[in-house]
Amino acid sequence: MSVRLATDVLIIGSGAAGLTTALSLPTSMNILVISKGKIGTGSTAWAQGGVAGVLDEVDSVDQHVQDTVNAGAGLCDPAAVRHTIERSSSAIHWLIEQGVPFTRVDGSDVEFHLTREGGHSQRRIIHAADATGLAISETLIKRVRQAPNIQILENHVAIDLITTEKLGLVDQENRCVGAYILDTLTDQAVTIGARFTVLTSGGASKVYLYTSNPDGATGDGIAMAWRAGCRIVNMEFNQFHPTCLFHPKAKSFLISEALRGEGGLLKLPNGERFMQHFDERAELAPRDIVARAIDHEMKRLGVDNLYLDISHKSPDFIKSHFPTIYRRCLEYGFDMTKEPLPVVPAAHYTCGGIRIDAQGATDLAGLFAAGECTYTGLHGANRLASNSLLECIVYAQAAAEHIQVSSATQFDPEKLPLWDESRVGDSDEKIVITHNWDELRRFMWDYVGIVRTDKRLERAKRRVGLLKQEISEYYSNFRVTADLLELRNLVVVAELIIESALSRKESRGLHFTRSHPELSDQAQITVLSPKKA
Template sequence: MNRECDFLVIGSGIAGLSYALKVAGHGRVILVTKSRLDDTNTYHAQGGIASVTYEPDDFEQHIEDTMVCGSQKNNREVVELVVRNAPVQIRQLIEWGVDFDRAADGDRYELAREGGHTQHRILHHKDYTGAEVENRLIDRVREHPNIEILERHFAVDLLTQHHLGKLVKRSIPGTECYGAYILKLDTQEVFTVRAKVTVLATGGTGNVYHTTTNPAGATGDGIALVHRAKGIIENMEFIQFHPTSLYNPGERPSFLISEAIRGFGAILRTQDGKEFMQKYHPMGSLAPRDVVARSIDHELKMRGEEYVYLDVTHKDPELTRDHFPNINKKCLSIGIDITKDFIPVVPAAHYCCGGVKVDMNGETSIKRLYAIGETASTGLHGANRLASNSLIEAVVYAEQAARHSLSAIGGLTWQEGLPDWDYKGTSHPEEMVLITQSLKEVQQIMSNYVGIVRSNIRLERAMHRLQIIYEETEHLYKRSTLSKNLCELRNMIAVGYLIIKQAQQLKESVGLHFSLDYPMLSQF
């Protein structure tokens, strides 16, 4: 059952699919995903993809918007790389069949504007851009003879010198990745995939929190894999909460109300109908996400209410329905007509701005291992992601990683002597209640203590509570056969630990990390 390939790609969102397509002409690709190909954060992305397209927009404005939104904590060289390479990658997506909306005359693409942007620069396909991108890339991947797709396969651990009996530490350079142990979920069999190059594109971490817009599979797997393999993780304290998820208690994940609807003209209001964002930022309802989410959180706590409203009733009903058919359909299903009724919204965990530290080629601190997409910390986002910069970052870094890995692969071979997975000491899984209860506890700890507003005592308490769950789960892991739920729980605990630890290390409030113990000059 053990396998070999030139390129092992773990994850099937825009980053993983793009990378696979870019390298498949030069070697054999195995693409691993723990669910279906389309069960990704990319598929659920609504708003669009940011790129300078027409005047009066230009690269410098996009760069500056990104830097301002990220509180100047961004790596400016990376910001310039992504922004200046965006138009080329947009053309590539179009060549792969992605259909972006055009203006009424059909000659130009219709560009939306979102929070933090000073220009209209968001290419989109109605309000389900991610699904359009994902479906077109999946079509291409399925057609390619050099790409083998393994759905319902879970990456358990990365293979390094540690598996050859050598010491591997974060502080010791020279660690290499030789592939991964892969769990076939339908049979619970673990096999080895030896790879010359391994690429992590496993998406985000939203399910570490109780309320999230992310699908159930967003459990930070790639970040946890690298952490266990002694790679470097950074900026995990910067967890972005999307300001406007649909308030619909009991539904999980939370349905996202795209930022594009505020770019279209929707206004945030308190439950008594009063507009409030002008109190917090000159851009009002189109302020950067960290400001809007924090402002809503403040209003809710101050007023003792559970949601605010998003009002688009003053816009032309036909245009609203045409631009946002997905949002309109969802809201109608719970009795809300967005052309006549206010939409109840609340912030929800949405995006991880940190992750696996990579260089400008997408290579991690572990050689032969790349991380791209939301799994990676490139330096683009700084302390807060500018809306719709994530999809373009993913394809630009897929290109960077493809170029670098293709230049190196000629000198790489498969590592010999790697051991098969050791099943010794494992038995049947324990009661599922042990896993599900621990999962709920992790999500409650993170939501209550490590959310939009934090403090030293909250972080300390969260770390203490999480340590207990970590010890219980490691004991369970060592004596149980593997399952998807158990592996995901283990990964989420690791991610939660990294968020708390790195939040404790940042002794200031900036961007998405706001601590009561380190107040900003302006809270908003």
């Protein structure tokens, strides 16, 4: 039996972008936040480094803009970069006002400690030790739980957006009027009507076999927006974090870039450093350069991992600056105060996504988006470290501000058709989902990973076409489950990544292909439109 609900604002995603949107809207609005699992288990809580912003008098907006543009390899939107960074100080001070316990300089009650990460010319990363995302997540969750106008639905997975076009109302502007949601604890479909819907569902790094992301990073918002008619931009630019802990039980555990910012050195199995041969900035080069260098050396030497060493620093320094990483590594048998850590690259961040404007608006009326599921123009062909949490806050606040002044006729939720399961049954072959999930993520890693070729991409295109057809048939015949919904979204995202990568006949930023190793004279973003698909 289906359930029907109605709200002013439906927010799909409960990370920094989603919770900031909710808290930035007036208390006069009824807000419903959908959390895929238990709230606080998404990517935000996993972020270690911090939030980049202009907070020190020796720094400037111009310097931060220049560092961002340099990392973006010629594809950043200058207006979007400046728009975001000019709001960095106010965004961070908003987080401080919410109560986020950022680390202060020793002995100071006022001054915050700022660290530096790869690609930054100044110390401008405000952080909460080495667990900034967790501190932000816990603080915002606490504030949201105190808000009388905000309701949280945990363990609910979005099925699809509801649009007037899908409802057959072709005599009016196509508009998002809510979404179908699956309660994963009861397997009950929920129909939610909303004046405004906001996608803050995170990235899509689970499309790859090895990733630093939690299990929920399956590109749901990107896939749903695509199916609803929104343009998707720059999906070929997938950031691979250079340093995830290499251990069979250390699932997706990231070794923060701040470790290199504070003097950590990358080494070969014989103890030699190598980054100076790839970039004059050595360990402080942008992530794409470091990830490719590690990938190159691993393949050249035929080894499973390389090493990150900060043991030359004092134990007290390491334990005070990286308490979380230190404790977690000890759990896996590594004492980073005495020995180097084994590391490998892993898919980390989706730089492309749903095209939005400065107000967080998508191509579809009534639909907004913020965070990693979006393309704002800030990241270009590569994201500068710690700009992601900043982008979440700035665009979530912008979307909330725009929603407040937007007019939307309340679509009568009683007119929304309930989710129809009358023509489907329970699957007796769920192995199909497991097999397709594994196959998709493995060929994406092998053929559409850190280093690409046209031949590999064409091979991936053929395979994703077959998988998409098989998954579509399965979706049409059986009751939806969380695993099926995620797989359905992942195959859409995989196809978008492959199409984007095939269309770029050059190597730029995070997209490196041996078939076209040179940089093109013309820097253009990749825009895919579902109307042309």
